[in-house]
């Protein structure tokens with residue numbers, strides 16, 4: 001059994017993992033995580049709708065965290081990990097852990113896709129999971 005680290009962050013469905021964001025119906029601005037109101041100062045309407053965001057993007061920037069993540073993202077087996085800023089297009093960049101790639105193989109501009117990462121598993125087999133970005137290998141063979 002998998003339990004999301006927070007409600008409303010991502011959805012797991014037939015298409016895989018998708019982040020849940022909001023889109024302004026008036027000015028089309030996308031937000032992640034979800035926001036209660038459009039922050040575009042030029043926008044007058046500000047009515048928002050929930051949308052599933054693209055599950056693929058490119059690495060815009062990243063940093064390597066060499067300290068334990070905050071309590072919400074505590075991991076069973078902790079080691080330094082990369083936190084990426086991923087460009088999903090449409091003017092939207094989101095932060096997420098980078099998984100399945102050695103720290104010295106991370107490259108700005110690399111193609112990424114969304115995945116799930118298990119943070120902890122308790123004695124009953126329940127896992128706390130969060131979203132993470134992994135290399136999009138389908139791009140390597142295109």
Ligand SMILES: [Zn+2]
Nearest residue numbers: 024027038043
């Ligand atoms: Zn707006």
